[in-house]
Structure formats: structure tokens, C-alpha cells
Amino acid sequence: MVGEESPAADPSQDYSIVARGLLKSFGRLRVLNDLSVRIPRGTTYCLLGPNGSGKTTFIRAVAGLLRLDGGYLSVLGEPVHTVDRVYPRIGYMTQHKALYPDLTLRENMEFYAGLYGIEGGERDERISELLEMVDLADHIDRITGDLSGGMYQRLSLACTLIHDPDLLLLDEPTVGVDPILREAFWRFFDGLAEGGATILITTHLMDEAERCKTVGYMRGGRMLAEGSPEELKRLAGLRPILRLWVKDPRASASSLAAEGLPVEVVGGVLQVRIEDTRRLKEILERVEPSDLRLVEPSLAAAFLRLSEGGSR
Known part of the structure; x- marks a missing residue:
């Protein structure tokens, strides 16, 4: 029965919601498909x-407003059927x-x-x-x-x-x-x-x-x-972008690319995708920018990437 499981299966009382393998369909439409989550x-x-x-x-x-087709769900330490x-x-x-x-x-x-x-x-x-x-x-x-x-x-x-x-x-x-x-x-x-x-x-x-x-x-x-x-x-494959204003963007881009850094020139500005923050000092010393800006990725961009099924 949905929501029934031996107490030993989930002894922790540190979670408000524990869901494992939840299934729910409306007709032929599967709305919950093996959903599992624990919310502290x-x-x-x-x-x-x-x-x-x-x-x-x-x-x-x-x-408790609908009956699940399968899986285990507890709420505030109680099986959902209670x-x-x-x-x-x-x-x-x-x-x-x-x-x-x-x-x-x-x-x-x-x-x-x-x-x-x-x-x-x-x-x-x-x-x-x-x-x-x-x-x-x-x-x-x-x-x-x-x-x-x-x-x-x-x-x-x-x-x-x-x-x-x-x-x-x-x-x-x-x-x-x-x-x-x-x-x-x-x-x-x-x-x-x-x-x-x-x-x-x-x-x-x-x-x-x-x-x-x-x-x-x-x-x-x-x-x-x-x-x-x-x-x-990070799961969506997004990283901070370091924007650098330099005298010769294309020459600087070639220099950084030779070191294996993901770099491109956009609108005359050098853009470096930061995979490892420990390399920031190396980047700055190599190109000596007149100005710089670190652009953090947005959660909206992550949402779009995940919606498209993309990550890297």
C-alpha cells in the first residue's frame, strides 16, 4: 500500500518530507514518474x-489531497495515508x-x-x-x-x-x-x-x-x-565568465587558448569561462587587462539549460 513501510526503513526524523519512487497517472498521462526526494x-x-x-x-x-498509484511518502514523520x-x-x-x-x-x-x-x-x-x-x-x-x-x-x-x-x-x-x-x-x-x-x-x-x-x-x-x-x-554546466578589456583581444585570446582556457572575443571584449578559480591569477598576469568584470551565471539560465535537457 502507498505510504506503508517498516519503521526501520527510514529511522531518521530529520525530514519533513520523504518520498521514494512516487507514481501518479491521470488516465494515460504519467504525472509523477518514480519521483524521489527528501526535504529536511x-x-x-x-x-x-x-x-x-x-x-x-x-x-x-x-x-493528502490525492491518492498515489505507488511509492512511499511520509509527511512530518507519518506515512501519508495517516x-x-x-x-x-x-x-x-x-x-x-x-x-x-x-x-x-x-x-x-x-x-x-x-x-x-x-x-x-x-x-x-x-x-x-x-x-x-x-x-x-x-x-x-x-x-x-x-x-x-x-x-x-x-x-x-x-x-x-x-x-x-x-x-x-x-x-x-x-x-x-x-x-x-x-x-x-x-x-x-x-x-x-x-x-x-x-x-x-x-x-x-x-x-x-x-x-x-x-x-x-x-x-x-x-x-x-x-x-x-x-x-x-554547475549541474547545468554553467560557469562564471570573466570579461577582460585588453589592448589586443585577439592576441590575448590566442595566448589563453594555447593554455587550454575556454576563451572568445565578444564585441571587442575578452571572455574567459572560469572552470577553475585557481587560474584567475594566471589569467590576469598573462593578459594584464585595463578593466575586468566577473559575471556569475543566473539560475534562470540554469533553468533554461535543464529544460532543454542540457548540461556539461
Whole structure:
């Protein structure tokens, strides 16, 4: 049965999510295809991948909202088929609208607080704190259906956080949120992770993925690459580029190429792909540039390279 395994098979309690060989199909479409991943407690973990790669399906499986066809999945130390035991410790913010449009912001938050048995002064204090955090305190009695898209996202996040969950599942939570508030959200997420909570997030915003401790790249229902943002760039075959302004770019390029360095001239500027940082001093001494700039590869470039199936 999915999710059942002897306790000795995974004795560690250091992981919020442990998945091995997950399978899920919708008709003839295989959405999760032998997916395996372990996500530690107290971390920020970003799922990247093209549309249809299985990210949302995986999050829904973790939340206990769909039945897997095979594999093993545990959530907060419990097999997924007993997720009801840990459900009060999970916060899930879906891409779809899940709030009541005819209720005010206060009433929506009171409803979600009630689901987790939060009442009285504790409830009121928590609502005030979270609405302040998402910059909606001045709109507490406004009808939810009248909110803009960005304000709705902010209220959804506040409702997701009402019970102070140990595991946050956030499916593109900052869509439509302005950069200043996104920064505030991420400071809050980082604080939660430092306190021991786990944040699993999907996003198409590469600057957000860069902020996560670990990035997992999915394609075709599999986990193809995993590591820190810097490690993922290297797995995609990307390296820093050293741009050098020199008197005779072509002569300098020939000199460096003779030493086995990957070099080219672009727009009259020497560009050297840095495979080994220990050779930087050698490069600078050989060409004596008048100016230089080190260009780090972006996670967006790594995403494109991995989407195309390329690495080197």
C-alpha cells in the first residue's frame, strides 16, 4: 500500500518530507514518474520545473489531497495515508482561490482559525499580527471579493499561516504581489525556517528560487537535479565568465587558448569561462587587462539549460 513501510526503513526524523519512487497517472498521462526526494526540517526548498512537470501534483500528494498509484511518502514523520494526524501542522496555499468572496477579511481569517481550534484573544491577536505582516490591517472589514489579485494572494497567505504550521506548502504564493511585500514575505519565511519550520515552495520567479537553501528541478514527473542554487548552476554546466578589456583581444585570446582556457572575443571584449578559480591569477598576469568584470551565471539560465535537457 502507498505510504506503508517498516519503521526501520527510514529511522531518521530529520525530514519533513520523504518520498521514494512516487507514481501518479491521470488516465494515460504519467504525472509523477518514480519521483524521489527528501526535504529536511527547518529549510526553504524550491521546486522548479516547466509547466506540467508534476510540481503541483507532488504538493497535493504531500497535503493528502490525492491518492498515489505507488511509492512511499511520509509527511512530518507519518506515512501519508495517516496524514490526518499531522494535517493540523500543515499549511497549504493553493494556486486556486480558496477563500469565501462574500465574507470580510476578518471573517475569512476567523473561519480558518476556527478550523484549528484557535479562539478568543489568541485568535484576535494572531489575525492582527498576520494582517499587519501582509499589509492588509486597514482592510480588515472589507469584502474579500472586492480585493485585487495581489491583495487576495496576501490574504490567502495570512489564512495559511493562522495556525503557525510546521510545514508550509506554497504553490506560487507571490503572484501579483509587489516587490516590497515579496521581500517582507521572504523575511518572514526565513524566520520560520530558522525556527524549525519547513517551507516547500513552487515559483517561476528565479530571484525567489535563489533565496531558497535547496532547489529541486523536476521534469517529466522526475527529480532531475537537486542542490543549492550554486550547485544547480554547475549541474547545468554553467560557469562564471570573466570579461577582460585588453589592448589586443585577439592576441590575448590566442595566448589563453594555447593554455587550454575556454576563451572568445565578444564585441571587442575578452571572455574567459572560469572552470577553475585557481587560474584567475594566471589569467590576469598573462593578459594584464585595463578593466575586468566577473559575471556569475543566473539560475534562470540554469533553468533554461535543464529544460532543454542540457548540461556539461
